[in-house]
Amino acid sequence: MTKTVERPPAARVGPVKAPSPAGDRRRRRLTDHLRAYGFLLGGLICFALFSWYPAIRAVVIAFQKYTPGSDPEWVGTANFTRVWQDPEFAAAWRNTLTFTLLALLIGFAIPFVLALVLNELRHAKAFFRVVVYLPVMIPPVVSALLWKWFYDPGAGLANEALRLLHLPTSNWSNGADTALVSLVIVATWANMGGTVLIYLAALQSIPGELYEAAELDGANLLQRVRHVTVPQTRFVILMLMLLQIIATMQVFTEPFVITGGGPENATVTVLYLIYKYAFLYNDFGGACALSVMLLALLGAFSAVYLRLTRSGEEAA
Amino acid sequence: MSSGVRTLVSPAVLARPRGRAVYWTVFTGIVLLFTLAFLFPVYWMVTGAMKSPDEVARTPPTLVPESWSTAGYADAWELMQLPTHLWNTVVQAAGAWIFQLVFCTAAAYALSRLRPAFGALILGGILATLMVPAQALVVPKYLTVADLGLLNDPLAIWLPAVANAFNLYLLKRFFDQLPRDVLEAAEIDGAGKLRTLWSIVLPMSRPVLGVVSIFALVAVWQDFLWPLMVFSDTDKQPISVALVQLSQNIQLTVLIAAMVIASIPMVALFLVFQRHIIAGISAGSTKG
Numbered sequence: 001m002t003k004t005v006e007r008p009p010a011a012r013v014g015p016v017k018a019p020s021p022a023g024d025r026r027r028r029r030l031t032d033h034l035r036a037y038g039f040l041l042g043g044l045i046c047f048a049l050f051s052w053y054p055a056i057r058a059v060v061i062a063f064q065k066y067t068p069g070s071d072p073e074w075v076g077t078a079n080f081t082r083v084w085q086d087p088e089f090a091a092a093w094r095n096t097l098t099f100t101l102l103a104l105l106i107g108f109a110i111p112f113v114l115a116l117v118l119n120e121l122r123h124a125k126a127f128f129r130v131v132v133y134l135p136v137m138i139p140p141v142v143s144a145l146l147w148k149w150f151y152d153p154g155a156g157l158a159n160e161a162l163r164l165l166h167l168p169t170s171n172w173s174n175g176a177d178t179a180l181v182s183l184v185i186v187a188t189w190a191n192m193g194g195t196v197l198i199y200l201a202a203l204q205s206i207p208g209e210l211y212e213a214a215e216l217d218g219a220n221l222l223q224r225v226r227h228v229t230v231p232q233t234r235f236v237i238l239m240l241m242l243l244q245i246i247a248t249m250q251v252f253t254e255p256f257v258i259t260g261g262g263p264e265n266a267t268v269t270v271l272y273l274i275y276k277y278a279f280l281y282n283d284f285g286g287a288c289a290l291s292v293m294l295l296a297l298l299g300a301f302s303a304v305y306l307r308l309t310r311s312g313e314e315a316a
Numbered sequence: 317m318s319s320g321v322r323t324l325v326s327p328a329v330l331a332r333p334r335g336r337a338v339y340w341t342v343f344t345g346i347v348l349l350f351t352l353a354f355l356f357p358v359y360w361m362v363t364g365a366m367k368s369p370d371e372v373a374r375t376p377p378t379l380v381p382e383s384w385s386t387a388g389y390a391d392a393w394e395l396m397q398l399p400t401h402l403w404n405t406v407v408q409a410a411g412a413w414i415f416q417l418v419f420c421t422a423a424a425y426a427l428s429r430l431r432p433a434f435g436a437l438i439l440g441g442i443l444a445t446l447m448v449p450a451q452a453l454v455v456p457k458y459l460t461v462a463d464l465g466l467l468n469d470p471l472a473i474w475l476p477a478v479a480n481a482f483n484l485y486l487l488k489r490f491f492d493q494l495p496r497d498v499l500e501a502a503e504i505d506g507a508g509k510l511r512t513l514w515s516i517v518l519p520m521s522r523p524v525l526g527v528v529s530i531f532a533l534v535a536v537w538q539d540f541l542w543p544l545m546v547f548s549d550t551d552k553q554p555i556s557v558a559l560v561q562l563s564q565n566i567q568l569t570v571l572i573a574a575m576v577i578a579s580i581p582m583v584a585l586f587l588v589f590q591r592h593i594i595a596g597i598s599a600g601s602t603k604g
Binding site for chain 1: 326342353358376420423426443452455456555583
């Protein structure tokens with residue numbers, strides 16, 4: 001009650017002065033905002049043009065007949081049905097999923113075991129880290145061409161190694177049933193350095209007392225791995241697994257360079273098919289329909305990944 | 317032997333003769349494995365380019381070239397126009413690096429320190445692009461670049477490189493952690509926003525700028541699908557695209573030599589900055 005009585009006089013004291021600081025502040029806030037947007041502008045334009053707009057456009061073009069230079073035409077779901085009926089469609093998805101699965105089986109256990117062993121070694125630590133990461137720094141195109149040469153049925157090193165061990169030779173990337181595995185080997189060789197280094201960092205953050213306590217309780221080596229190492233690194237393992245799934249589902253360079261999608265479509269991947277639709281068939285509607293499908297699947301994986309990293313950050 | 321950090325195997329076990337024997341056996345095994353798996357392919361590539369075309373196709377292959385010839389390297393340099401393609405790659409990578417440093421740093425600074433209107437919304441929109449895997453959007457992105465008339469122009473690499481949510485977020489998080497009082501002191505001394513960014517924030521952010529720079533350079537140098545799409549003009553193509561396009565009809569030794577030359581810059585960068593790169597990867601993992 002008293003306050004409501006006091007207010008009018010207070011307002012009457014400074015009827016000229018009162019709005020002025022507020023207006024000043026508002027003006028300063030406005031110039032602050034403008035200045036902030038000055039800093040933001042370049043980044044915003046690039047994100048708008050090359051990230052946000054293409055995402056929307058992919059969905060729009062997926063429902064259009066789109067040829068550069070002429071007006072787009074709405075065609076409903078025709079692109080999706082056409083792509084769906086393409087015999088390569090099933091092959092591409094099957095290959096991509098098989099590739100991802102094989103990459104998990106081969107490219108996931110090996111780096112973990114390697115990191116586990118490396119973490120126990122007390123000598124030449126820098127050497128191991130540099131050497132395992134070296135293939136990551138070799139351009140992927142060079143790795144792919146290098147392995148194409150290794151897989152060469154004539155003078156290829158891969159068959160030469162098998163002969164040296166008195167094993168039967170293989171068709172490697174040139175055989176319909178071995179091509180996909182051959183590509184997984186290339187991808188694993190080229191990319192596992194990063195995974196090994198991240199595991200090593202995770203292993204080093206495990207407190208030593210946990211191992212000591214487990215040992216006092218009579219846990220042997222494998223039990224310590226199972227009950228200390230794996231639970232302690234579970235979060236990193238899960239994160240890297242999701243990241244790897246997202247990356248391998250977008251595989252393109254290896255099949256494009258090494259096998260050209262062959263033999264008999266054995267290595268056509270979804271991204272390769274997108275490329276073919278756009279640049280060989282000039283069918284951008286079909287390419288965008290495929291992109292939307294890939295996007296939906298990968299977006300789901302990414303959402304899980306981001307959810308996990310955020311909860312992991314909060315827990316840390 | 318002990319570095320003071322307890323790992324899976326206890327130091328007591330390693331100190332025993334049997335433990336030590338096992339340790340050195342495993343150590344030797346890993347050295348051999350790593351040499352064979354990671355160094356030997358590189359050796360094979362470097363020496364393969366020095367063999368004669370005849371020798372490189374021979375079975376069983378020779379471990380060491382019979383005669384060391386640099387003709388393969390010279391031919392690759394000339395026939396595959398490597399100077400042009402290397403220069404294109406350098407221009408594309410350097411431009412993408414500068415564009416990212418300027419625009420990502422400015423945007424990250426604004427989002428971190430200047431509190432623009434709708435800042436949270438913008439940051440959300442930027443982070444949302446992390447959920448959209450880049451490769452899945454190459455076709456609509458290509459159409460946008462084509463509409464802007466940027467095909468066969470290095471701007472087609474430079475501008476999309478700025479839309480890198482990962483690097484921007486890395487910078488923003490680093491700026492968030494800078495001590496508040498230092499920035500406020502600069503402001504009290506009358507430094508403008510740009511001045512504060514240039515002479516206070518950036519010098520304090522050297523580690524993160526180094527990481528972002530390396531990521532930016534490596535990403536462009538290693539990329540293949542995107543430059544394959546936007547550079548149809550052979551004279552504009554970076555080395556990765558040119559290698560694949562020319563690999564079909566060129567002598568094997570020349571191609572291998574070109575592969576070695578294409579790898580040298582990034583491998584050299586890695587060897588020079590290996591401590592920073594490895595520390596950056598390791599740190600990035602534990603912080604998410």
